[in-house]
Amino acid sequence: MIVMQRARALNIFKKLHRTCENVFKADIETLQAAREKINSEFRANRNETDAEKINELLKNAEDCETLIRTAVIQMELIDAEKNVYNS
Template identity: 50%
Template sequence: MTNLKALVLQNFKKIHRTRLRVFDGDEKALLAARLKINDEFRKNQNVRDEEAIKAMLKFGDDVERELRTQVIQAREVKPGVFEAKISQETLKMENTPYNDSAIPEGGIKRKGKGCCQNQKPNDTKTT
């Protein structure tokens, strides 16, 4: 159990260090993240089941990775122009430009619309 306590403390510090990097310069976000992190750890401080603690440590690692790789801070530098802080660790994916006139390959499917909208259920012709 002593080793788990050390791992929990490591996890706690790691998440806070990531919070400081990700939200650097944004006092409101820094405070909100600090309060949330502290609250979550405090809420679970009496958990004694080793498997539950290990699962929470895994969750903490996942949260830290999400913060580090998925969260981007942006600020408006002039009206309509934003500056984003993107680090080497930020997950970057292929960016496909938005096309207003694009139509999906299968066409547009709308619930309750289309060729069968006036048809009654089991509306079949019998001979």
């Protein structure tokens, strides 16, 4: 079971980083902040041993990845006078 949880954790860790890279590719500052947050959250819970708590944390990480991938739109200001943005 521990091996499966480690594999699942590594999978969602990588998936979160790939999703953030894709969503925030034009915004270096936001991408860096997202990377730091992902790394710090996983590092903070690295030594968790309670299987139920680990599953809860991984479910939360999966939900966050889905939210970032489906609900976040990174906009770029094209014309400030006309308030025109490009997604």
